[in-house]
Amino acid sequence: MYTLFPSIKLQISSQNCAFLTSTILLNILIFLFLNRPTPPRPLPSTQFEFPDDCEFGKVYVYDLPPILNKDLLQSCNNSAEFWSSRCNDLSNGGFGPHATGLEHIVPQNLTPAWYWTDLYAGEVIYHKRILNYKCRTLNQDQATAFYIPFYVGLSIGKYLWLNHTANDIDSHSLAMLKWVKNQDPWKKRNGSHHFIMLGRLTWDFRRITPDSDNEWGTSLLNMPLMKKVLRLTPERNVWDEMEISVPYPNPFHPRSVSDIHQWQSVLRSKNRSNLFCFVGGARKYIKHDFRDLVLTYCKNESDSCRVVDCSVFPCYEGANATIATFLDSDFCLQPKGDGFTRRATFDCMLAGAIPVFFWKGSFENQYQWHLPTNSESYSVFIDNKDVRNDSTIIRRVLEKYNRDEVKKMRETIIDFMPKFLIATSDANLGSTKDAFDIAIEGVLRKFKQQNEDALKNN
Known part of the structure; x- marks a missing residue:
């Protein structure tokens, strides 16, 4: 008898013969499977193994x-x-x-x-x-x-x-x-x-x-x-x-989805002392500069508007002052910059503040893959012509939003925030994009x- 299974007796009844033969063959197959040669590992070359979720191609x-x-x-x-x-x-x-x-x-x-x-x-x-x-x-x-x-x-x-x-x-x-x-x-x-x-x-x-x-x-x-x-x-x-x-x-580059969730929690619990703010600089070389108008107005509304004047303060060479300002404000004023859009809009939303636009070109047909189609769900629009006629309209419009409305708009921003962040190249965001x-x-x-x-x- 094959000595690989010494516990099996030589004398067996004929009725158990078929069962015993099957058992022996099964054990031999298991033995051969466990002792088969290990296939070579794939070379760690520059080739990529593509995940199954590349549904739109590579x-x-x-x-x-x-x-x-x-x-x-x-x-x-x-x-x-x-x-x-x-x-x-x-x-x-x-x-x-x-x-x-x-x-x-x-x-x-x-x-x-x-x-x-x-x-x-x-x-x-x-x-x-x-x-x-x-x-x-x-x-x-x-x-x-x-x-x-x-x-x-x-x-x-x-x-x-x-x-x-x-x-x-x-x-x-x-x-x-x-x-x-x-x-x-x-x-x-x-x-x-x-x-x-x-x-x-x-x-x-x-x-x-x-x-x-x-x-x-x-x-x-x-x-x-x-x-x-x-x-x-x-x-x-x-x-x-x-x-x-x-x-x-923008400045925040999460390393994991937990980084994002933690920052979202910070924004939800943040107490804010200013109704609105403006971070930017006047451009004196431009006649009737709208940013100069907004800056002057904000300085005169110091009880409700917080200002960071980028013409005298290097806003993006140590931007902690700008981040702190956005974090402490419900709304942030976003006049157009070199173009209709501004980087400060995303810094503002990163801090959970609600952007206030003065040109429709600042949001219409921009960032259509990244921002909600309903701009009123996360921002306020005040026509720049109305502000030129009477700059006090800014405060009057913003004061009409009650606390629940502000909270709802902020929550919208917090929810879509991952869509305007850029994570580190080795970040693990799971299903978050x-x-x-x-x-x-x-x-x-x-x-x-x-x-x-x-x-x-x-």
Whole structure:
């Protein structure tokens, strides 16, 4: 008898023979299974294992020549933007330096998640995030979308404030298009299904006259090869269907979903002593500057309005004063800035304050993937013309909101807050999606729908 099972007697009855044979065979199979050779582990190469939830497809990231991104980042000291070198602003993967001075404003365990993030750092931030994106592919044939990680905002920063030629400011953009048009995915699709992140407002990339040395910005978006390229930007041209606006980067970059929940709890329990506030600076060089009007009015309403004057205080080089001001106010006044939108709008909502807009262009047809369609659920609109006629209308309008209405609007903001945050690249947010997730998924969804529509029409 086979000695692998010594407990079985040699003398067995015929009626148990079939059962015993089955048992022996079963044990042999188990033994062989447990002692089978271990299959080799997959190589920890650059290949990705894609999750099952990439329902809208995958994104391929071009490996551009360094002169179009990495070299621009490393030459940050060469920026001619008048306020400072960009190196500090763009450190820590675009998040900027770690925030300091928040010990009495933010819970201590959350302070490592706060940075002094520059409003124009989106190109660097999105590039770092997309390299670790769960639905990234290294196989061009598997991709639904193709990302061009060109730091175009950085490339023009060194020219915007000094004398330059059109060739100077367009040189990197032309180099990018010359390179990308020779790539197989571009040639197969004639430039469609490609997208780019613009770190600055769309207006900085729309110089009308190609060879003009006197007009503002680069002509990138008016170059023929850009016609089919989708653009993500902090402020979109609402008449351009190829542009999608995404929230400005703000100081809070959660490391986990618990970071988000804890900060939401802070906002729900916060007692606020000011009806409204204004964080911004007057621009004396602009005739009849509306921000100057709001600033002057707020200073005269010191019993109800708290002011941070950014023309005398460096608001974003130690923004603890701005965060504290927003945290202590029910409403925050948001006149338009360089464009219709402002980074301060998101800083304000990050602190649970309710934005007050004076131009419909500040919210209509902007951030459609990230903010509620019903603007009245989270903001107030007062026409700028009415304010020019009588600035006291601001207080009169805001005082009409009772405590329950204010609480309801704040709760709406707190609920959709994750949609305008940008988490760290290694954050574990579970099923929660941040601004980056929503933007990239939106791009993939859009391109997938285009593919499906094309198949139906053929």
